[in-house]
Each structure stands twice: as C-alpha cells, then as structure tokens.
Amino acid sequence: MTQTNINTRHIPDRLHSRSYRALRSWETLLLTVAIVVFVINSFASPYFLNAWSLSDATFNFTEKAMIAFAMALLIIAGEIDLSVASIIALASTAMGFAVQHGAGTPELIMIGLTVGLLCGAFNAVFVTILGLPSIVVTIGSMSLFRGISFIILGDGAFRGYPADFAWFGQGYIYWVFTVEIAIFALIAVIYFVLLHKTNFGRAVYAIGNNPTGALFSGIRVQRVKFILFLLTGLMSGVAAICLTSRLGSTRPSIALGMELEVVTMVVLGGVNILGGSGSIHGVVIAAFVMGLVTFGLGLLNVPGIVMSIFIGLLLIGVIALPRVWAMFVAKRNTP
Amino acid sequence: MSVQETPIVSMDAITKKFPGVKALDEVNLDLYAGQVTALVGENGAGKSTTVKILTGIYQPDGGTIRIDGDPISFANANAAASAGITAIHQETVLFDELSVAENIYIGHAPKTPFGLIDKTEMVKSATKLLNSIGAQFDPRTRLRELGIANKHLVAIARALSVDARVVIMDEPTAALSHKEILELYELVETLKQQGKAILFISHKFDEIFRIADRYTVFRDGTFVADGKIADIDENSLVKLMVGRTVDHIFPERSTITSEEILQVVGYSHPTEFADIGFKLKRGEILGFYGLVGAGRSEFMQSLFGITKPSKGICKIEGRICAIRSPAQAIENGIVYVPEDRGKQGAIIGLPIFQNVTLPSLGQTSKSGFLKLAEEFKLAREYTQRLDLRAASLDQDVGNLSGGNQQKVVIAKWLATQPKVIILDEPTKGIDIGSKAAVHEFMVELADQGLSVIMVSSEIPEVIGMSDRVIVMRDGRIEAEVEGEDLRPEVLVRHAAGIGIRSQMEEV
Numbered sequence: 065m066t067q068t069n070i071n072t073r074h075i076p077d078r079l080h081s082r083s084y085r086a087l088r089s090w091e092t093l094l095l096t097v098a099i100v101v102f103v104i105n106s107f108a109s110p111y112f113l114n115a116w117s118l119s120d121a122t123f124n125f126t127e128k129a130m131i132a133f134a135m136a137l138l139i140i141a142g143e144i145d146l147s148v149a150s151i152i153a154l155a156s157t158a159m160g161f162a163v164q165h166g167a168g169t170p171e172l173i174m175i176g177l178t179v180g181l182l183c184g185a186f187n188a189v190f191v192t193i194l195g196l197p198s199i200v201v202t203i204g205s206m207s208l209f210r211g212i213s214f215i216i217l218g219d220g221a222f223r224g225y226p227a228d229f230a231w232f233g234q235g236y237i238y239w240v241f242t243v244e245i246a247i248f249a250l251i252a253v254i255y256f257v258l259l260h261k262t263n264f265g266r267a268v269y270a271i272g273n274n275p276t277g278a279l280f281s282g283i284r285v286q287r288v289k290f291i292l293f294l295l296t297g298l299m300s301g302v303a304a305i306c307l308t309s310r311l312g313s314t315r316p317s318i319a320l321g322m323e324l325e326v327v328t329m330v331v332l333g334g335v336n337i338l339g340g341s342g343s344i345h346g347v348v349i350a351a352f353v354m355g356l357v358t359f360g361l362g363l364l365n366v367p368g369i370v371m372s373i374f375i376g377l378l379l380i381g382v383i384a385l386p387r388v389w390a391m392f393v394a395k396r397n398t399p
Numbered sequence: 400m401s402v403q404e405t406p407i408v409s410m411d412a413i414t415k416k417f418p419g420v421k422a423l424d425e426v427n428l429d430l431y432a433g434q435v436t437a438l439v440g441e442n443g444a445g446k447s448t449t450v451k452i453l454t455g456i457y458q459p460d461g462g463t464i465r466i467d468g469d470p471i472s473f474a475n476a477n478a479a480a481s482a483g484i485t486a487i488h489q490e491t492v493l494f495d496e497l498s499v500a501e502n503i504y505i506g507h508a509p510k511t512p513f514g515l516i517d518k519t520e521m522v523k524s525a526t527k528l529l530n531s532i533g534a535q536f537d538p539r540t541r542l543r544e545l546g547i548a549n550k551h552l553v554a555i556a557r558a559l560s561v562d563a564r565v566v567i568m569d570e571p572t573a574a575l576s577h578k579e580i581l582e583l584y585e586l587v588e589t590l591k592q593q594g595k596a597i598l599f600i601s602h603k604f605d606e607i608f609r610i611a612d613r614y615t616v617f618r619d620g621t622f623v624a625d626g627k628i629a630d631i632d633e634n635s636l637v638k639l640m641v642g643r644t645v646d647h648i649f650p651e652r653s654t655i656t657s658e659e660i661l662q663v664v665g666y667s668h669p670t671e672f673a674d675i676g677f678k679l680k681r682g683e684i685l686g687f688y689g690l691v692g693a694g695r696s697e698f699m700q701s702l703f704g705i706t707k708p709s710k711g712i713c714k715i716e717g718r719i720c721a722i723r724s725p726a727q728a729i730e731n732g733i734v735y736v737p738e739d740r741g742k743q744g745a746i747i748g749l750p751i752f753q754n755v756t757l758p759s760l761g762q763t764s765k766s767g768f769l770k771l772a773e774e775f776k777l778a779r780e781y782t783q784r785l786d787l788r789a790a791s792l793d794q795d796v797g798n799l800s801g802g803n804q805q806k807v808v809i810a811k812w813l814a815t816q817p818k819v820i821i822l823d824e825p826t827k828g829i830d831i832g833s834k835a836a837v838h839e840f841m842v843e844l845a846d847q848g849l850s851v852i853m854v855s856s857e858i859p860e861v862i863g864m865s866d867r868v869i870v871m872r873d874g875r876i877e878a879e880v881e882g883e884d885l886r887p888e889v890l891v892r893h894a895a896g897i898g899i900r901s902q903m904e905e906v
Contacts, residue, residue, distance in 0.1 A: 076791045077752075077779075078791050262767050262768055262769060263760040263768075265769075269749060270753075270757055273747065274742070274746040277743055277745060279705070280703075280725055280737055281725070282725045282726040282729040282757075283726070283757070284726055
C-alpha cells in the first residue's frame with residue numbers, strides 16, 4: 065500500500081475472505097442441488113451414468129442457456145426480453161426460406177445472426193429510444209415475430225437444409241462433446257468475462273441497482289441497454305442456428321414457450337428478477353440442474369407435462385429455501 | 400404550561416441490536432402531553448431507530464415502552480398506530496396517484512354498511528381535518544398535483560386522522576421554504592394546544608430553540624441527557640450532542656486567482672430557468688441561493704447534461720463545450736453532487752469501492768477490463784481523505800449513514816479530478832460534525848485550485864462558505880452579491896423579490 069497517514073483511519077478492502085464469500089453464495093447452494101440431482105439420478109436409472117446418454121442430455125439446455133447468458137445481463141440491468149423464442153422462430157424461418165432459394169451454410173449463418181440482431185434492435189429502439197417498458201414491448205414483439213413466421217409457413221415446414229449445416233446441432237467436436245456444448249462453453253466464458261471482468265459489466269450492475277444514479281455517474285444508460293437487447297437478439301440467432309440444424313426443419317411452432325424456460329434458468333441461477341444482482345456461473349449451474357432434472361425424469365419415462373411441474377417446483381423450492389432457512393434461524397434465536 | 404407528572408409515552412432502557420452494532424443501548428425518552436420534545440443527535444446517534452421502535456416497525460431487544468405508565472409492546476406498525484402514536488417521516492410515504500382524502504384515510508377509511516369505502520363521508524371528514532390545520536386545497540385533488548409543502552400537510556392530516564396522541568416529526572422542515580416553515584411552526588403550536596405530545600427531530604438548532612419545550616440528547620446510540628430547553632443554551636446542547644465543543648466557525652479562505660475556468664452565457668430552458676449567465680474563477684466558491692423552486696437544481700442539472708438547455712453556451716477554460724450528457728460533463732471536468740443522495744447520488748446495492756470508481760473506470764481499467772487492485776487503491780485514497788467511516792470498502796453503501804454516503808459520492812467525483820464541482824445542498828440532513836468536515840473539505844479543495852459551485856438554502860452556510868453568491872428567483876438570476884453586501888437580509892430580500900429598499904416584515 066502507498067501511504068498510511070497516522071490520522072487517517074484504515075478501511076479494509078473486504079471483511080471476509082474469498083472462500084468465505086464463495087461458501088455462502090447462491091451458486092454454492094445451487095451446486096449442491098446439482099450434485100444431489102446427479103446422485104439421485106445415478107441411483108434411479110442404470111442408464112444415467114453413461115457418457116453418451118449424458119452427452120445427449122446436454123441438448124436439453126444448451127440452446128436455452130446460450131440465450132440465458134444474454135438474458136441474465138438484460139435482467140440484471142432491470143429489463144427483460146420475452147420475444148427470444150419468437151426471434152428463434154423468425155430467424156429459423158428466414159433461414160428455411162433462404163434454403164428454398166439455394167442458400168449455403170455460410171449464408172444461412174449470416175441470415176440467422178442478422179435476423180437475430182435486427183429483432184434485438186427492434187426491441188431496443190422501442191425500449192431505449194421511446195422509453196417504453198421492455199416487458200410490454202417484448203410481449204408485443206413475441207406475437208409479432210412468430211406471427212410473421214406463421215404467415216410465411218402456414219401449416220407447412222421448411223426442410224432440405226444442406227448436409228454440412230447439420231454439424232452445428234448434430235456434430236461432435238471430440239468424443240462425446242457436441243458442437244453445441246462447445247458453443248455453450250465458449251459463450252459462457254465470453255459472458256462471464258463480459259459481466260464480471262469488464263467496465264461494461266460493472267455498468268450493467270450499476271444500471272440494475274439504480275438507473276438514475278448510474279446516469280448521474282456518467283454512464284450512458286440507454287446505450288448500454290441498447291447493446292444488451294442486441295446481444296440477446298444475437299444469442300437468439302445463434303440458438304436458432306443450433307436448433308434448426310439439430311431438428312433439420314423449421315416449423316412456425318419451433319421453440320414455442322422457450323422464453324419462459326430461459327427466464328426460469330436465469331432466475332434459478334440466482335439473478336434477481338428485479339435487477340441488480342446475479343452471476344454467469346450461477347446461470348451455468350442452473351442450466352445443468354435443469355438439464356439433469358429433465359433428463360433424469362426422461363429416463364424414468366415421466367411425460368413432458370409432468371416434467372414442467374418438477375421444473376416449476378424446483379424453481380420455487382430453490383428460491384424459497386434460503387428464505388425458509390433464515391426464518392428458521394431467526395425463530396431459533398428468539399427465546 | 401401545565402407539566403403532567405407521567406409522560407404519555409416513555410421509553411425505558413430500550414436496546415436495539417443489529418448484526419454487528421448496537422443501534423440503541425438502554426436509551427430513555429419521555430414525551431409529555433402538550434409539549435414538544437426535540438430529539439437531538441448526530442447522524443448515527445440512533446434517532447431513526449428510535450422512531451422505528453416507537454412506531455412499531457422495529458421491536459426492541461430490551462427495555463420497556465410505557466404508555467401512561469403501563470408497559471406495552473408493539474408487535475407491528477398497526478399496534479403502535481392504534482395506541483395513538485403516529486409519525487411524519489423524513490421522506491413522507493404517500494401515494495401520488497391517490498386523492499388527498501384517500502391518502503389521509505388509507506387503511507382506516509370510513510365504511511358504508513356494505514363494507515365499502517364511504518367516499519362522501521371520507522371527503523367530508525378530510526375537509527374538516529384539512530381546515531383544522533389551515534390547508535387550502537380540495538381533498539379530491541390528486542396528491543401528485545400538490546407541492547412538497549402541501550404534501551406535508553396531507554401527511555400531518557393523515558397523522559391526525561387516527562386520533563393520534565403522539566406525533567413524531569422527523570426532520571419535517573428539511574424540504575420546506577422559509578414561509579412554509581413558519582406555517583409549520585404555527586401548526587405545531589396548534590397540535591400542542593390540542594394536548595398532543597410531539598417528538599421533533601431536527602438538525603437545525605434555531606428551529607429547536609424556537610419550538611421545542613424539552614430536549615433529549617443521544618450520542619452513538621446511548622442516552623446522554625434530557626431537560627427543558629429553557630435551561631440550556633445552544634453551545635451546551637451542541638457540546639452534549641458531539642461530546643466536545645464544536646465552534647462552528649467557517650474555515651478561512653485564501654485568495655482566489657483571476658484565472659477564469661467556467662463561463663456560462665444565456666442558459667435557458669422552456670419552463671425551469673431563463674438567461675442564466677455567470678463566470679467562475681479557479682479556486683472560487685460560488686454560492687447559489689434562492690427559495691425552493693427557484694430553478695437552481697434544474698439549472699445545475701442542465702449544466703451537468705441531465706436536461707438539455709434550449710439555449711445557451713458553456714465555456715470551459717475559454718473553450719466552448721456542448722454538454723449533452725453527464726458523461727460529456729465529466730469529460731469536460733464538471734461534476735455534480737446531487738441533492739437527492741439516495742436516488743441520484745449513491746448507487747445503493749453496489750459496494751463502496753464500486754460507487755467511487757464508477758465514473759473513473761476508464762482510469763482504473765486496462766482496455767475495458769477491470770483491475771480490482773487499482774479500484775481499491777483509488778477508492779481507498781479518496782474515501783480516507785474524506786475520513787469515511789465504514790467497516791470495509793466492499794460494504795454496500797446502503798448500509799452507511801447519510802453523512803457517510805455523501806462522503807462516498809464526493810469521493811466518487813474527486814477521483815475523476817474535476818475542474819468544477821457542483822454541490823447541491825451538500826450538508827442537507829447531515830449532522831453538525833460531518834457538516835464541519837464537509838465545509839473544511841470544500842475550502843481545502845478550493846485552495847487546491849478546484850472551483851466549487853454550492854447550491855444551498857441555508858443562509859449561514861451560503862454566507863460563511865461563499866466568495867460570491869448568486870441569488871435566483873423564478874428561474875432567473877435576481878442578484879449577484881459579494882463582499883460587504885453578503886448579509887442574510889440582503890439574500891432573503893433578493894430571493895423573495897422584495898428588493899433592497901422596501902421593508903420586510905419577518906426575517
């Protein structure tokens with residue numbers, strides 16, 4: 065340290081060590097849940113502990129998680145984008161349309177990403193320039209984007225994607241590791257750095273805690289929010305590429321209802337739905353928890369509708385747990 | 400004045416603990432019918448906690464509350480209200496979108512036989528209540544349409560609507576103009592005559608000596624003394640409060656250079672202010688005085704890039720600068736310490752060090768990537784210069800007292816090494832000890848060549864601190880005062896628009 069004057073009192077950087085803070089964090093609780101789910105699953109089904117079936121299980125969450133990372137930043141900044149699943153539909157439809165006109169894989173990727181970005185920009189303009197609430201704007205664009213897909217496709221479907229396009233959703237990088245899980249990991253690292261290690265990430269937290277105070281501290285609040293909507297749109301485009309590639313076809317109902325699963329993943333990951341706090345590693349663990357639960361139940365032949373009950377209970381349970389614990393401790397401490 | 404033997408409410412050896420701190424340590428407080436008791440103490444002395452215990456928001460960890468001598472405990476805020484204790488808070492909690500009558504009767508509205516709200520009856524009794532305190536507006540008005548002083552009247556009417564015997568006023572005059580304060584004093588007199596016990600919390604000593612009958616002093620969560628105001632003078636009370644003598648003499652000023660740093664010409668806004676122009680020299684402290692609503696804050700925020708001026712030029716060191724956002728203002732060396740600390744100043748939820756470094760991230764980071772060690776270093780340097788009291792730099796600013804939050808906000812701006820710092824009511828709601836520290840620091844900054852613009856409604860502060868004072872009225876510059884003319888009556892007359900020659904009734 066530089067100078068320690070005698071009359072200035074020293075203020076320590078932090079009171080608690082890194083490991084103490086980590087131990088008491090939401091992420092640790094969530095990790096425990098993940099391990100418990102993993103152990104239960106291994107006992108419940110003999111098919112669970114198998115590298116290939118676990119690899120298959122990752123498809124349950126990789127595409128959603130790609131969007132969830134961008135959504136986490138958006139929610140931390142106090143906004144939300146409910147149109148993400150519809151962006152997937154529109155981007156996928158655009159790609160399918162291009163395929164009918166002879167587009168190759170590079171063009172398809174360009175189209176998927178561009179449509180995602182444009183949809184993000186559409187939301188961003190209404191929220192940041194016109195100052196409308198994002199929940200209203202994106203509920204509107206949710207219907208709008210999917211509506212366009214329905215008009216183009218009707219009851220039909222686009223098929224005939226090029227063979228090499230299938231690599232994104234069906235390919236393997238090495239052994240059991242899919243291309244999707246690699247993309248997922250890459251995006252997770254990028255967003256971890258962006259949120260936790262850069263000035264931009266700090267601005268996101270500042271805006272989420274107090275937008276007025278952030279503005280008064282010289283942060284370009286609207287610009288940051290604009291970028292966040294663009295990123296969410298872009299990630300929806302990436303997810304659209306992976307999902308379309310995996311399914312090999314586009315129907316207007318593609319990814320229907322996925323926006324709520326994305327938001328669930330973000331909230332389960334410890335992001336405050338009111339903004340201001342949360343972490344990327346939390347969302348990563350939440351993605352695995354959700355993936356493991358759905359996969360484990362799938363092995364036990366539990367139907368999809370029942371699965372959503374489990375996911376719902378899991379979300380409420382994990383969020384209520386710390387609150388219940390605090391009440392229990394408070395009760396025990398009062399005579 | 401008849402002094403009753405038993406107080407209406409008495410707090411006996413009340414203790415309240417929070418994790419890590421004892422907010423109150425066996426304090427006593429007695430409130431008597433028909434008397435105003437002033438609760439005096441620095442920030443962090445435990446005044447707000449006391450209010451929260453009396454109104455049932457917090458439950459004490461030890462000690463007894465007695466009403467008319469009988470022990471009682473409040474399980475929640477409703478229990479305290481039905482015992483006749485009501486509070487008018489620092490930042491009054493009212494509902495902007497509801498009518499005045501609904502605000503007054505929320506939670507205990509008169510009901511029809513079917514259990515629905517009886518609107519006619521509600522408006523009728525609200526009118527009666529408002530008349531009794533001299534409020535001149537229709538109870539059907541939306542609260543949003545009222546000014547801050549009238550909102551206070553609504554809060555008082557609401558307090559009275561529950562047949563309160565004890566009224567707690569927590570810094571009721573903090574946001575009021577001179578005239579409105581006088582009206583409030585009259586209202587306090589009325590309440591006294593109705594036999595209500597009043598707990599009055601204020602940082603302003605003239606106010607305490609004007610309206611209080613008794614005083615109780617807390618220091619760092621402990622009881623220090625109580626007694627009758629008639630038996631004590633200002634200096635002794637200050638001594639009790641801070642535990643030492645604070646001679647509040649404003650610090651000496653050294654001479655200013657002639658180098659001009661900022662020039663503003665013809666700044667105008669469609670509704671808030673017009674034709675503002677002045678020059679500011681390096682190392683000068685320029686005061687802005689005026690009544691609440693004179694457009695001072697609005698102008699300052701425009702200079703800081705929050706609102707766009709419709710006309711006007713701003714020159715910094717002779718260079719014309721277009722300031723369209725706070726980010727541009729900061730780049731040009733102008734920073735602003737806002738009046739509304741909680742909303743515009745500090746970012747509650749973020750730790751201290753992140754608050755301090757927020758505008759300086761460009762300086763502490765490397766190509767956009769954070770460097771925590773640099774941040775802690777910068778934050779430590781400036782917070783220690785301001786003598787911040789905090790457990791650690793990683794602590795949430797929301798857990799600091801008002802005075803310490805203000806230090807964080809000032810540290811945040813000093814870390815950007817500005818040329819001009821605008822302080823909007825820098826010592827509002829801050830205890831006398833921190834106040835002196837802020838004043839001393841302002842002089843130190845000016846001596847180091849920083850130019851200071853200080854918006855203040857406290858006349859002693861404006862006169863004591865400023866080299867020159869600009870008085871604003873109705874969005875325009877009314878006068879520029881310096882040297883011999885820098886006297887309270889001159890400022891007040893200009894602010895009220897009475898001019899120098901004509902006589903004034905009350906100052």
